Amino acid sequence: MTHDTWIILGASSTLARDFARSVAQDGAALILCGRRIDDLEATAADAAARGAAQAQVMAFDARDPDGFQPILDAAARAPGTLNCAVFVGSMPAQDAIDADPALVDGTIADNFTGPARFLTLLAPMLEAREGGAIVGVSSVAGDRGRLGNYVYGGAKAGFTAYLSGLRNRLGRKGVHVLTVKPGPVDTPMTFGLGKQPFMSTPGAVTADIRKALRKKRNVLYTRAIWRPVMMVIRAIPEPIFKKMSI
DSSP: OOOOEEEEETTTSHHHHHHHHHHHTTTOEEEEEESOHHHHHHHHHHHHHTTOSEEEEEEOOTTOGGGSHHHHHHHHHOOSOEEEEEOOOOOOOHHHHHHOTTHHHHHHIIIIIHHHHHHHHHHHHHHHHTOOEEEEEOOGGGSSOOTTSHHHHHHHHHHHHHHHHHHHHHGGGTOEEEEEEEOOBSSGGGTTSOSOTTOBOHHHHHHHHHHHHHTTOSEEEESTTHHHHHHHHHHSOHHHHTTOOO
């Protein structure tokens, strides 16, 4: 039996772990990639117990493209339909970035340039196989630059635009590219931000992603309420918007 293979980047994040559990139950083979190897090994053991055909762990750092090749080599050997889910990201507080502008580089690498470089290297492999899917986790923060997180939002905006172009390219070869725009999710990344509107959970986001993949959706807002909310926010005229504290 030939199984799907999922490369999961940033696999030690809470969202990624939940997604890995879900596809493991389908019998997929997993390539779990991230920086926290001990954590990834625990996720791999859990995935194997849930029915994953295989679960291997590989080091991945979005800021170190020299380390991408071993993952690409493993992908080339993977049987079945090849897929990739990108959960990589970091979100330093904007005031921390203002105090230390050196944080800009890492924020952009984690949320945009690192994942984009990896997917650009992976794309020819998916084109050659003429199938598979890419799940790119962006954010509603990328829909408009806001006072509280404009560096993070700017990086996510770049990743969103990149995924749109990649979808245009790979769709011609039967590869589905899904852009996911979550609002706040109850994970360690949002810890300390206080009460957030329309907060979701990792399980709900995973369920929405799986449904969007089945329906071949291009862009997913999760929760769904964020689509009309962000339409309103994008429509606010700039002279008004720049006076608002949102």
